[in-house]
Amino acid sequence: MIKVKQLQKKTKKTSAIAHYKDLSIQFSLDGFSFCISNSENKAPLLFTKYAFPASITSPELLLEEIIRIFNTDKDLQQDFSSVFAIHQNNLATLVPNKLFDRNNLAPYLKYTVKTLKTDFITYDLHNIIAANTVYIPYVNINNYLFQNFGEFEYKHHSTVLIDKLLSYSQENSEQQFFVHVSPNDIDVVVCKEGKLIFYNSFSYSSKEDFIYYILFTAEQLQMDPNNFQLTFIGDIEKESELYIITYTYVRNIHFMNPIDNFFADSDDFSNHSNFILIA
Structure with missing residues (x-):
């Protein structure tokens, strides 16, 4: 089990204040990141990244670590206007619309991902291309987020990227x-x-x-x-x-030279380092 003191935490924040805030979070077996932004103009207010000392071996242990972070990080212990979660894993594939059947998702993964009959499989519709990302989300983490925040949106990291x-x-x-x-x-x-x-x-x-x-x-x-x-x-x-x-x-x-230069004056983050959550 990973101890909290072993986590490497880095944070970048501004002095701006917003009455209404959005929370975007990204998690993988290697780490956990979150961004708090202004709900009105979408400008980032705070970004925090936790890097695990070693890859976590299961979704169950990942949930334990995320619960520990939520219980100790005061920035996560506030009300948010919206919550958006990003699942980062390699349990996904891209399927063109012409070959896509939303009622039969499992066959799309069987050649590239080891699946179980009990796995929950879902999909994201892409905004720009005629395709869908079919993937297995971390259901236990989704359940935890629902208990904390109620309704929220989630996608696979490849969809966002x-x-x-x-x-x-x-x-x-x-x-x-x-x-x-x-x-x-x-x-x-x-x-x-x-x-x-x-x-x-x-x-x-x-x-x-x-x-x-x-x-x-x-x-x-x-x-x-x-x-x-x-x-x-x-x-x-x-x-x-x-x-x-x-x-x-x-x-x-x-x-990458992102449009948003939130990390331009940061000693801990490069400007190209967190394109998925901040761009």
Whole structure:
């Protein structure tokens, strides 16, 4: 069981005050983040990230950790106008509308995810593309959030990521190659002028795994590593071994420059680090 004192907590906040606040939270087996924003103008007021010292091994233990955080973090112990939860896991797949049957979701996951008959499977409708994310949410955490806040909205992290990136890149005529980095997984999104060319997620345990999946994707899409531009988002910095090995093979790399510069003056967070919750 993880002790609270072992958690690494980082916070960024403004001095702005809002009478009505929205709460957005994102959780995975690697950590827990939340953003409190102004309900009226959607400006972020506070962002906090808890990084677990090691990946949690089950949704049950993850719920224990989240309960502990909610019981000790006073910023979470207030009333909110709305609550939005983001489930980050690799228990998902993307299904085009033409092949989608909302009454028969299990077959979409059976080739990529080990499922049980008792698993609750749901889906998100994408805002920009004609597709749906089919996934298994952390039901126990949803139940806990409902007990605390009542009705709330939730989505899979890939739904939010894809829709944000498509919106972000819709005016760009060049093919965009995005890599969203988490401690043990990456999401690769390739798009052009607001249209999705490719999406997949990969688990990695070494820098060699990491670069393999990037180069494999580029090869499948016939994109020359010497020419295309790769944009990093998430938990990666220029000094990291992941960046260094990528730059060995991909010549044009830069970091996401989000519209919202909430982290511009932060010592703890890079501007590209939390695109899913703040952009």
